[in-house]
Amino acid sequence: MRWQGRRQSDNVEDRRGLPGRRLAVGGGLGTMVLVLVVMFLGGDPQALLQQMQPPAGGPAADQAAGPQQVDPAQQPLREFVAVVLADIEDVWNDLFQQQVGEKYREPKLVLYTDQVESACGFGSAAMGPFYCPGDEKVYLDLGFCEEMKTKYQAPGDFAVAYVLAHEVGHHVQKLVGYMELVDKQRGRVSKAEQNQLSVRLELQADYLAGVWAHHAERTKRILESGDVDEALGAASAVGDDRLQKQAQGYVVPDSFTHGTSAQRSKWFRLGLQTGSFEGAKALFELPESQL
Numbered sequence: 001m002r003w004q005g006r007r008q009s010d011n012v013e014d015r016r017g018l019p020g021r022r023l024a025v026g027g028g029l030g031t032m033v034l035v036l037v038v039m040f041l042g043g044d045p046q047a048l049l050q051q052m053q054p055p056a057g058g059p060a061a062d063q064a065a066g067p068q069q070v071d072p073a074q075q076p077l078r079e080f081v082a083v084v085l086a087d088i089e090d091v092w093n094d095l096f097q098q099q100v101g102e103k104y105r106e107p108k109l110v111l112y113t114d115q116v117e118s119a120c121g122f123g124s125a126a127m128g129p130f131y132c133p134g135d136e137k138v139y140l141d142l143g144f145c146e147e148m149k150t151k152y153q154a155p156g157d158f159a160v161a162y163v164l165a166h167e168v169g170h171h172v173q174k175l176v177g178y179m180e181l182v183d184k185q186r187g188r189v190s191k192a193e194q195n196q197l198s199v200r201l202e203l204q205a206d207y208l209a210g211v212w213a214h215h216a217e218r219t220k221r222i223l224e225s226g227d228v229d230e231a232l233g234a235a236s237a238v239g240d241d242r243l244q245k246q247a248q249g250y251v252v253p254d255s256f257t258h259g260t261s262a263q264r265s266k267w268f269r270l271g272l273q274t275g276s277f278e279g280a281k282a283l284f285e286l287p288e289s290q291l
């Protein structure tokens, strides 16, 4: 991806090297309202809730440890994600003005190391990047970008850009109401139907990432040869079928919450080709067999 020499976003909140829990808040998890956390990777939301409990040892242990050194080798990556975030802001600022008729509210990007506290609860690097609608922030441990190469065999800078654009896609879904739509069904529909809605939400975020790439390419010529393949590689590397197979050796379609590898690639590609914000509606209109 061509990225050097462009604006870096001011919306990066760098918490790398800071303890995951800053304060021992009275009431702790009891006062926490978990609406819906959307992750990049597959996974059962129930399991996620449990993962989001603070680690044993608690805040005191964390605070005693104090800030750690930030890895200087991450600096180019930090600059890269700040440029990509700015590119994402530019596209959504335009599209909201033109097509929604409202001002786009830019999300923050929180960079952290290992563990982080969000309005949605406690997050850890093992979950992969996630978006918390409660505070409208995307959470990313830069170490994940390295894992994409090693653990998921999805190398390339544009693979990282796609991940970021996918998470901001969830933010767009919050702003335009898709997230609320899915959240309202929670508890009213069966587990399988709930998963199906979750798949639609994830595929739509992939589609919106494609829409972003389309407009960024149109206005800034960001794509280099191989970039699209990098994004498609990342999209299929984190399909539920692939992840489940890796984790347990077989796949259970009803438990999918993010879509298969083929679906994720398909919707990213469609967004990239059309650039149509309107087209995102299809994800909640088409029958399941056509996703």
Ligand SMILES: [Zn+2]
Pocket: 038, 039, 040, 041, 166, 167, 170, 202, 205
């Ligand atoms: Zn997602």
